[in-house]
Amino acid sequence: MSATGIAVAMLQVVLTIAAAPLLVGMMRLVRARLEGRVGAPIRQPWRDLRKLLRKERMVSANTGWVFSIAPLVLLASAALVAGIVPFLSTRSALDQVGDLFAVVYLLLLGTVFLSLAGLDAGTAFGGMGASREMTIAAIAEPTVLVAIFALSVSTGSSNLGAIVAATLAHPSTAASPESLLAFAALAVVTIAETGRIPVDNPATHLELTMIHEAMILEYSGPDLAMVELAAHLRLVVFLGLLANLFVPWGIATTVQPLHLAAAAAAVAIKLVALAATIAAIEVFIAKVRLFRVPELLAASFVLAFLAVTASFFLA
Amino acid sequence: MTGSANPDRVEWTMDTAAFDLRDRFMHLTSSGYRLALVAAHHDLPDGDHPEASIRVVYVMVAGPPDTRIELHVRLPIDDPVLPSLAEVSFPAGRFEREIQDLFGVRVVGHHQPARLVLHQHWPIGWYPMRHDAGPPPAFDNETESYPFLTVDGPGVYEIPVGPIHAGIIEPGHFRFSVVGETILNMKARLWFVHKGIERLFQDRHPADGVELAERISGDSAVGHNLAFCLAVEDAAACTPPAEAQVIRALLLEFERLYNHVTDLGAMGNDVGFGIAHAHTMRIREQLLRLNARITGHRLLRGSIVPGGARAHWLPDPATLCEIGDDVHQVVDIMMANATVVDRFTGTAVLANADAAQIGTLGYVARASGLHVDARREHAFANVYENLTVATLTDGDVMARFNIRVAEIDSSIQLVTELLQRTSPGEYRSHFDALDGPRHGVGLVEGWRGTIAHRLEISAAGTLSRVKVVDPSFFNWPALPVALAGDTIVPDFPLANKSFNLSYAGNDL
Numbered sequence: 001m002s003a004t005g006i007a008v009a010m011l012q013v014v015l016t017i018a019a020a021p022l023l024v025g026m027m028r029l030v031r032a033r034l035e036g037r038v039g040a041p042i043r044q045p046w047r048d049l050r051k052l053l054r055k056e057r058m059v060s061a062n063t064g065w066v067f068s069i070a071p072l073v074l075l076a077s078a079a080l081v082a083g084i085v086p087f088l089s090t091r092s093a094l095d096q097v098g099d100l101f102a103v104v105y106l107l108l109l110g111t112v113f114l115s116l117a118g119l120d121a122g123t124a125f126g127g128m129g130a131s132r133e134m135t136i137a138a139i140a141e142p143t144v145l146v147a148i149f150a151l152s153v154s155t156g157s158s159n160l161g162a163i164v165a166a167t168l169a170h171p172s173t174a175a176s177p178e179s180l181l182a183f184a185a186l187a188v189v190t191i192a193e194t195g196r197i198p199v200d201n202p203a204t205h206l207e208l209t210m211i212h213e214a215m216i217l218e219y220s221g222p223d224l225a226m227v228e229l230a231a232h233l234r235l236v237v238f239l240g241l242l243a244n245l246f247v248p249w250g251i252a253t254t255v256q257p258l259h260l261a262a263a264a265a266a267v268a269i270k271l272v273a274l275a276a277t278i279a280a281i282e283v284f285i286a287k288v289r290l291f292r293v294p295e296l297l298a299a300s301f302v303l304a305f306l307a308v309t310a311s312f313f314l315a
Numbered sequence: 316m317t318g319s320a321n322p323d324r325v326e327w328t329m330d331t332a333a334f335d336l337r338d339r340f341m342h343l344t345s346s347g348y349r350l351a352l353v354a355a356h357h358d359l360p361d362g363d364h365p366e367a368s369i370r371v372v373y374v375m376v377a378g379p380p381d382t383r384i385e386l387h388v389r390l391p392i393d394d395p396v397l398p399s400l401a402e403v404s405f406p407a408g409r410f411e412r413e414i415q416d417l418f419g420v421r422v423v424g425h426h427q428p429a430r431l432v433l434h435q436h437w438p439i440g441w442y443p444m445r446h447d448a449g450p451p452p453a454f455d456n457e458t459e460s461y462p463f464l465t466v467d468g469p470g471v472y473e474i475p476v477g478p479i480h481a482g483i484i485e486p487g488h489f490r491f492s493v494v495g496e497t498i499l500n501m502k503a504r505l506w507f508v509h510k511g512i513e514r515l516f517q518d519r520h521p522a523d524g525v526e527l528a529e530r531i532s533g534d535s536a537v538g539h540n541l542a543f544c545l546a547v548e549d550a551a552a553c554t555p556p557a558e559a560q561v562i563r564a565l566l567l568e569f570e571r572l573y574n575h576v577t578d579l580g581a582m583g584n585d586v587g588f589g590i591a592h593a594h595t596m597r598i599r600e601q602l603l604r605l606n607a608r609i610t611g612h613r614l615l616r617g618s619i620v621p622g623g624a625r626a627h628w629l630p631d632p633a634t635l636c637e638i639g640d641d642v643h644q645v646v647d648i649m650m651a652n653a654t655v656v657d658r659f660t661g662t663a664v665l666a667n668a669d670a671a672q673i674g675t676l677g678y679v680a681r682a683s684g685l686h687v688d689a690r691r692e693h694a695f696a697n698v699y700e701n702l703t704v705a706t707l708t709d710g711d712v713m714a715r716f717n718i719r720v721a722e723i724d725s726s727i728q729l730v731t732e733l734l735q736r737t738s739p740g741e742y743r744s745h746f747d748a749l750d751g752p753r754h755g756v757g758l759v760e761g762w763r764g765t766i767a768h769r770l771e772i773s774a775a776g777t778l779s780r781v782k783v784v785d786p787s788f789f790n791w792p793a794l795p796v797a798l799a800g801d802t803i804v805p806d807f808p809l810a811n812k813s814f815n816l817s818y819a820g821n822d823l
Contacts (some may be wrong), residue, residue, distance in 0.1 A: 031589070034590070035589055035590045035593035035594075036590075036593050036594065036597065037593055124472070124473065124474040124475060124476075125474070127472075128474065128804070197587045198587065198654060201587040203589070204587070205480075205481045205482030205483075206481070206482065206585060206808040207476060207480065207481050208474070208476065208804050208805055208807050208808055209585075209805040209808055217481070283589070283590050284590070284652070285587075285588075285652070285654060286583070286586045286587050286588040286652055286654040286655045286658065287586050287587030287588075287654070287658075288654050288657070288658075289657065289658055289803070289805070289806065290496060290803060290805045291496070291803065292657075
């Protein structure tokens with residue numbers, strides 16, 4: 001583990017944290033403009049975080065330690081994943097742990113802690129949100145695993161850096177059936193895991209329809225800022241995975257500063273393009289009835305399963 | 316038969332003994348009459364009645380032709396006992412509970428005699444609508460807990476929502492009994508914004524009631540004010556000029572238009588289809604600006620007074636047609652979206668029989684196949700000859716969406732026709748200072764449904780009692796009925812929005 005490698009990982013975490021709220025702000029702006037509204041400026045999510053950080057920390061007397069540490073676990077796990085996933089370079093310092101299983105379970109760790117925190121306060125909304133989140137996670141997480149597994153079959157490794165490097169070395173695999181199927185599956189799961197329409201509506205004020213927002217209703221001030229920032233980070237991580245696993249071009253295979261700068265620019269362009277596309281699609285779709293969400297996710301699981309099957313038979 | 320502003324109108328007043336009430340009431344309901352309003356009055360001794368008493372007035376209506384029959388029941392003040400009609404009429408039972416809370420009338424034979432208007436922390440024995448009520452007393456400790464129905468069983472849990480909500484909406488508390496995500500039972504607890512507005516009317520000059528009437532429910536300024544003015548004119552036997560009646564009908568439709576347009580987009584917003592909301596808000600803004608030019612107020616306040624109405628300006632019919640086309644474009648975009656259609660269809664079905672039994676009004680009733688519209692049954696002037704009243708039978712969110720679309724169309728058609736029958740200006744009939752005692756009833760099809768006002772004018776010419784009924788009072792109990800069965804919790808906001816009931820108009 002070289003010093004530069006650690007520096008690269010740190011740089012990646014810092015850049016992701018800096019960029020994540022901006023990306024969310026950009027998505028909101030795209031949506032607003034397409035709907036004919038003026039919309040808030042791109043830096044609004046950062047302003048919101050700053051506002052929340054200045055506020056007093058209010059904690060319900062009925063909560064326990066889970067409620068207090070959940071925002072930290074959520075943010076820390078999201079930040080760690082932001083350091084692991086190959087955004088800038090395939091030769092990250094955390095390459096040894098840059099395993100797809102590690103990434104999936106780190107993200108799940110945050111989800112579980114947030115759900116527990118939702119239950120902790122003992123309010124109906126928290127429990128309702130936690131129950132819905134678990135229902136979705138139970139179907140979404142296996143899909144992520146199976147989809148990335150389909151990619152690792154051809155590479156022979158579950159290391160994300162290795163998968164990306166292999167796609168770089170053999171560009172034709174990016175358009176292979178298993179890759180396209182896995183992309184479709186992962187795209188659906190990304191929508192579900194990041195609480196976007198048609199699964200969840202991040203802009204809603206209707207308590208009874210919420211999933212992610214229902215779990216965090218009890219949070220305020222700096223705790224809420226952490227939860228929000230973690231949610232932004234998770235969005236970037238999922239979109240970044242989607243972008244670099246399937247369209248890895250631009251990523252650095254070294255740790256030279258110039259290459260890293262170019263890689264940062266490349267991944268930024270990919271993220272913006274992907275995020276803008278999702279925001280634009282969201283304008284034209286509505287939120288499905290809660291009981292249809294499992295159907296949607298089951299379909300994405302089938303796609304992921306087909307991707308694995310294809311990677312064995314067509315390899 | 317009393318003096319009437321409208322020669323075609325039939326009005327009857329019958330003094331009824333308490334024991335006779337049920338038979339007369341049932342006779343009227345079986346002849347096609349609907350209970351529009353029940354008002355209680357605390358009468359002080361006068362020439363005819365040497366003892367103070369509680370007088371309960373049941374207003375029964377039918378139409379066309381516009382017919383109103385009043386049943387008057389007089390109860391002794393020492394022991395006012397009213398036989399309940401709850402068994403034969405659901406809305407009557409609700410009015411009785413209101414009277415029980417506010418006037419201290421003992422309702423016997425009611426299957427659910429719990430408090431309705433006054434929350435449990437108000438001390439028992441304080442009846443705010445009696446003349447001798449005095450200032451509000453200090454709050455008691457909760458004297459009886461609210462009778463929420465508790466549902467037991469494996470996996471059943473409760474979700475309490477409100478009265479403070481995450482969004483900016485009026486206060487109401489909803490208690491859901493849920494298994495998984497399916498709603499088994501929902502109880503709405505309202506009257507958090509009970510302001511005693513009926514009492515505020517008392518002792519005002521009729522002309523000064525306008526400002527209050529316009530503020531009963533902010534989105535129904537025209538509807539409530541017009542009902543109030545019609546009641547005053549009914550009492551005064553005053554007929555406003557024909558042009559004024561046309562302007563009133565126009566303002567009523569402008570109010571219907573901006574509210575219905577808003578609801579269409581709001582229902583889209585509740586299924587995460589924000590673009591519909593953004594565009595209906597744009598159209599709403601156009602309509603509000605028209606309102607501002609017509610009346611000087613975006614919510615159409617200040618134009619209708621007892622005896623007349625005025626309009627500073629009237630729009631070109633072409634403008635309205637453009638707005639109608641614009642609305643249809645948004646509706647087409649919504650209906651082209653399979654998810655929106657899926658979310659709306661079959662959600663929160665209110666069966667026709669339930670809608671009828673509860674006594675629902677307005678678009679809620681018409682979406683469940685009930686043919687009720689006060690513009691047809693109780694036309695306040697000859698302005699509704701060519702009105703088409705649409706009804707749908709499905710009773711789901713989709714029906715309540717589509718009925719609004721149909722009403723926007725018929726409203727624009729009506730406006731186009733009426734614009735040719737008047738011109739901007741102020742039209743007023745001579746309005747005498749009133750000498751009482753007199754009473755009058757006003758019935759108006761507001762955008763939510765039939766609004767009813769009944770008022771009495773004292774010998775001094777001031778308002779001695781105003782009873783206000785917003786259609787929300789009739790429609791609120793229908794919401795839990797529509798939800799029970801197979802509606803899931805995340806569909807509640809959509810179902811609620813499709814009813815879009817007023818809290819302020821209900822709580823008064």
